[in-house]
Amino acid sequence: MAVSNAIKEQDVLLEIEDVHMSFGKVLALAGVSIKIREGEIHSVIGPNGAGKTVMMNIINGLYMPQKGNIYYKGKKINKLKPYKRAKLGMARTFQKVEVFGGMTVLDNIRLGRHIHSKSGVVSGSVYIGKTAREEVEHRTFIEEKIVDLLEIEHIRNKPVGMLPYGLQKRVELGRALALEPELLILDEPLAGLNLEEVEDMARFIIDVNEDENWKVTCLLVEHDMGVVMDLSDHVFVLNFGNMIIDGTPREVQSHPEVIKAYLGEEDLYATRR
Amino acid sequence: MQQGDKTVQNKNKYGIEITKDLTIPKLFYEKARKYGKNRVAMREKEFGIWRPITWHDYLENVKYLALGLLSLGLENGDKVSMIGDNRPEGLWAEMATLCAGGVGVWLFQDSLIDEVKYIIDHSDTKFLFGEGQEEVDKAISILNECPKFEKIIWDDPKGMRNYDQDYLISLKQVQQMGRELERQQPQLFREMIDKGHGDDVALLFYTSGTTALPKGALLSHNNMLTMGKHLMAVDPCLATDDYVSYLPFAWIGEQMMSISCGLQVGYTINFPEGPETAQNDIREIGPHVMFAPPRMYEQMTRTVQVKYLDATWIKRKLYELSTRIGYHVADLKFQKKQIPWYWAFLDWLAYIVVQKKLKDHLGLSRVRNAYTGGAAMGPDHFRFFHALGVNLKQIYGQTEVAGISVVHRSGDIKFDTVGHPIPETEIKITEEGEILTRSSSVFLGYYKNPEATEETLQNGWLYSGDRGFIDDDGHLVVFDRTKDVFTLRDGKPFSPQYLETRMKFSPYVRDSWVIGDKREYVTAVICIDYSVVGKWADEKKINYTSYQELSQLDQIYQLVEEQIHKANKDLPETARVVKFVNLYKEFDADDDELTRTRKLRRAFVEKRYHDIVDALYSDNDNVHIDTTIKYEDGRQAQINTDLHIRKVKDCKLTVS
Numbered sequence: 001m002a003v004s005n006a007i008k009e010q011d012v013l014l015e016i017e018d019v020h021m022s023f024g025k026v027l028a029l030a031g032v033s034i035k036i037r038e039g040e041i042h043s044v045i046g047p048n049g050a051g052k053t054v055m056m057n058i059i060n061g062l063y064m065p066q067k068g069n070i071y072y073k074g075k076k077i078n079k080l081k082p083y084k085r086a087k088l089g090m091a092r093t094f095q096k097v098e099v100f101g102g103m104t105v106l107d108n109i110r111l112g113r114h115i116h117s118k119s120g121v122v123s124g125s126v127y128i129g130k131t132a133r134e135e136v137e138h139r140t141f142i143e144e145k146i147v148d149l150l151e152i153e154h155i156r157n158k159p160v161g162m163l164p165y166g167l168q169k170r171v172e173l174g175r176a177l178a179l180e181p182e183l184l185i186l187d188e189p190l191a192g193l194n195l196e197e198v199e200d201m202a203r204f205i206i207d208v209n210e211d212e213n214w215k216v217t218c219l220l221v222e223h224d225m226g227v228v229m230d231l232s233d234h235v236f237v238l239n240f241g242n243m244i245i246d247g248t249p250r251e252v253q254s255h256p257e258v259i260k261a262y263l264g265e266e267d268l269y270a271t272r273r
Numbered sequence: 274m275q276q277g278d279k280t281v282q283n284k285n286k287y288g289i290e291i292t293k294d295l296t297i298p299k300l301f302y303e304k305a306r307k308y309g310k311n312r313v314a315m316r317e318k319e320f321g322i323w324r325p326i327t328w329h330d331y332l333e334n335v336k337y338l339a340l341g342l343l344s345l346g347l348e349n350g351d352k353v354s355m356i357g358d359n360r361p362e363g364l365w366a367e368m369a370t371l372c373a374g375g376v377g378v379w380l381f382q383d384s385l386i387d388e389v390k391y392i393i394d395h396s397d398t399k400f401l402f403g404e405g406q407e408e409v410d411k412a413i414s415i416l417n418e419c420p421k422f423e424k425i426i427w428d429d430p431k432g433m434r435n436y437d438q439d440y441l442i443s444l445k446q447v448q449q450m451g452r453e454l455e456r457q458q459p460q461l462f463r464e465m466i467d468k469g470h471g472d473d474v475a476l477l478f479y480t481s482g483t484t485a486l487p488k489g490a491l492l493s494h495n496n497m498l499t500m501g502k503h504l505m506a507v508d509p510c511l512a513t514d515d516y517v518s519y520l521p522f523a524w525i526g527e528q529m530m531s532i533s534c535g536l537q538v539g540y541t542i543n544f545p546e547g548p549e550t551a552q553n554d555i556r557e558i559g560p561h562v563m564f565a566p567p568r569m570y571e572q573m574t575r576t577v578q579v580k581y582l583d584a585t586w587i588k589r590k591l592y593e594l595s596t597r598i599g600y601h602v603a604d605l606k607f608q609k610k611q612i613p614w615y616w617a618f619l620d621w622l623a624y625i626v627v628q629k630k631l632k633d634h635l636g637l638s639r640v641r642n643a644y645t646g647g648a649a650m651g652p653d654h655f656r657f658f659h660a661l662g663v664n665l666k667q668i669y670g671q672t673e674v675a676g677i678s679v680v681h682r683s684g685d686i687k688f689d690t691v692g693h694p695i696p697e698t699e700i701k702i703t704e705e706g707e708i709l710t711r712s713s714s715v716f717l718g719y720y721k722n723p724e725a726t727e728e729t730l731q732n733g734w735l736y737s738g739d740r741g742f743i744d745d746d747g748h749l750v751v752f753d754r755t756k757d758v759f760t761l762r763d764g765k766p767f768s769p770q771y772l773e774t775r776m777k778f779s780p781y782v783r784d785s786w787v788i789g790d791k792r793e794y795v796t797a798v799i800c801i802d803y804s805v806v807g808k809w810a811d812e813k814k815i816n817y818t819s820y821q822e823l824s825q826l827d828q829i830y831q832l833v834e835e836q837i838h839k840a841n842k843d844l845p846e847t848a849r850v851v852k853f854v855n856l857y858k859e860f861d862a863d864d865d866e867l868t869r870t871r872k873l874r875r876a877f878v879e880k881r882y883h884d885i886v887d888a889l890y891s892d893n894d895n896v897h898i899d900t901t902i903k904y905e906d907g908r909q910a911q912i913n914t915d916l917h918i919r920k921v922k923d924c925k926l927t928v929s
Contacts, residue, residue, distance in 0.1 A: 143322075
């Protein structure tokens with residue numbers, strides 16, 4: 001794989017530069033830098049407590065970095081609120097699903113379309129003209145692009161809270177996709193899924209990344225090494241707030257420190273296959 | 274020895290005369306021209322919306338596909354296989370194959386690679402229509418092993434973006450080739466259709482094979498068309514009817530409804546969004562006619578029984594009351610007695626309050642005729658549907674007669690029989706009790722298997738291998754497969770299927786296997802229904818982690834024992850199940866324990882579980898199992914467990 005050096009600056013979708021973050025005396029991130037290029041699947045791995053989720057929260061805007069900068073498409077977004085970042089084309093899923101249990105699958109996904117709603121309060125309150133047209137367009141998009149992709153036809157009108165965990169994770173992914181993001185942050189999308197569900201989810205991630213309709217850049221945090229090494233273009237290894245290596249799966253797998261710190265503990269992080 | 278009804282004229286009420294010259298494509302062309310853009314031929318639910326396809330669209334799609342197949346090099350009599358879910362493209366592919374002079378072969382959607390390979394290879398398939406990535410992957414892996422296999426045609430682009438092998442082609446591309454061919458030879462499609470003859474082979478249909486490898490039955494156009502005509506003469510359908518196609522096309526019953534009958538009547542065929550949404554989509558359509566194997570009806574019964582257990586007190590009481598009324602009225606009807614006005618009134622009340630809603634939820638609200646066939650249905654299930662006011666009928670038939678030969682008539686239903694032969698069909702019972710059939714729908718023979726053909730086809734009679742008799746009312750009673758019939762300890766013959774279906778009336782029992790041929794007593798192996806029993810256990814606060822563990826719990830044995838005790842009640846003492854064991858897994862077609870149509874492969878399970886059988890006939894309370902099971906993705910797991918053996922209460926082991 002020919003990488004790194006040949007990449008031009010404009011290909012970089014998201015850049016983190018020397019980011020520090022500490023909670024009291026706990027230093028969660030100690031000067032982390034990463035460049036995520038357009039169209040790739042970039043994974044972040046590391047033991048529990050390595051700071052992966054903190055890193056995602058900083059990218060997504062839930063935390064403000066205490067030191068360092070974040071650039072999205074070359075623009076500094078350090079102080080931008082999460083919903084503004086969503087408008088820029090960033091979407092995420094959470095390690096523990098954050099769905100609206102009492103709402104149906106369709107409504108959960110529709111919620112993700114909110115940022116694409118252009119009609120005003122007046123038109124919206126009477127549901128005619130522009131709003132009605134827009135709703136139809138949204139529904140068409142959801143059905144043709146999301147429901148079909150994620151194979152959730154049979155549950156579209158079911159309340160999400162009633163569904164098994166694996167399907168809830170799919171719904172959450174669906175909601176993130178409804179934003180039509182350019183960067184998708186997936187925080188442990190495979191955690192707690194059974195083998196069949198893992199295979200399905202991995203396929204959806206590839207589809208979202210490769211399919212003509214989507215071509216979404218993915219930032220993936222995951223423990224399942226088999227899947228990470230199979231899917232990723234780049235793997236970033238984090239250990240107690242410090243980067244160990246950022247390279248191709250092959251480079252990462254042969255890195256001595258990675259093997260020692262992470263991959264070596266076979267029992268703990270044994271892949272599911 | 275029932276003679277066929279000779280009064281039915283050659284030209285049926287749809288104005289179609291079935292001559293020896295008529296073929297399925299000719300009839301299709303005629304219908305499509307007649308209805309054109311004014312009538313909906315099929316509907317598919319896609320992206321949440323029912324999308325209509327008119328007869329005009331149907332014809333256009335089939336035409337270009339057929340011409341495209343010719344461009345690819347299809348010759349007269351070449352075999353074209355199809356695999357995939359029920360969807361319009363599947364039916365187009367089949368129809369296009371027939372129009373182009375090919376022979377259609379259908380495979381079950383969930384067939385394993387070995388099964389696909391056997392059929393593709395044995396049938397000399399040249400082209401395969403596969404739905405999407407999954408089917409294409411299966412086909413690619415066997416391509417090199419089947420010398421006659423040339424091209425794979427796919428229609429669902431999902432996941433296909435990285436495939437560029439030159440033996441792959443999309444359905445759209447094939448149709449494009451067809452369009453080009455039409456430009457050069459505009460008359461070609463018509464000429465091709467006109468060339469056909471009714472005695473040409475239309476379909477090569479593989480039987481489910483309970484004993485050996487599947488056999489390929491050759492069915493002619495005439496076989497298929499006369500079959501449909503005769504059924505429609507008994508229970509006419511209307512062109513305005515709706516039919517939902519959701520069972521595998523590789524099952525002859527689905528072919529019969531979608532092609533043989535559907536084409537003659539011209540009703541609308543509806544395709545659900547996917548297998549998981551089928552039940553809900555059926556409810557949305559509310560079909561007028563339904564044909565399904567017993568397992569579908571068993572599933573519906575189970576759904577109702579489970580929902581009943583979940584319902585509130587008042588709902589439960591209302592349900593109990595209405596079923597009691599329903600059963601009483603149904604029994605009066607079975608006995609052909611006049612229904613007193615007060616019972617008719619109560620029945621109406623039960624309909625208004627409970628049955629109407631219930632039927633709606635099951636998708637049965639508009640059903641005029643519901644058929645069940647392909648396996649035996651227990652009397653309890655049968656009565657259940659009649660108590661609900663559903664006109665459920667048994668049919669009897671096989672792939673070798675292009676579908677069915679015997680069916681119940683409305684108002685003349687007995688739940689232990691399968692009814693009278695359809696018109697122009699003769700049924701005869703040999704001295705040994707084997708059922709023979711003779712009609713214009715009897716197949717041409719088995720493909721590349723003259724020995725089996727000779728055995729099955731003698732002087733125009735089809736030897737079914739089923740044992741049965743004709744009762745005093747002229748109804749055919751099918752006992753069981755001849756080779757399966759038991760001899761009980763008192764020397765009487767008995768049908769294991771009958772016992773098994775009785776036990777399956779309990780919602781907790783998913784599958785059962787009864788053993789007892791020439792044995793001292795009868796025993797059973799039970800597969801519990803994981804979801805229903807699991808739910809029961811949840812409510813009783815019983816802990817379990819897996820099917821295996823749940824099935825071996827003492828409380829579950831207690832539960833199953835009660836179910837068997839109930840099923841035993843009306844049986845002669847020698848036929849009662851005395852001992853049983855809960856199996857650690859469900860029977861699965863992937864393990865060869867069931868056929869693709871979910872019939873038990875008795876000889877196979879007897880071999881596989883001989884330890885359990887031996888233990889059931891010894892004094893042991895336990896049987897040790899140490900075996901490996903294979904998952905669909907190739908992984909293996911070791912099973913090492915003890916199964917309990919339990920005696921059913923009030924049952925004696927030997928004759929008193």
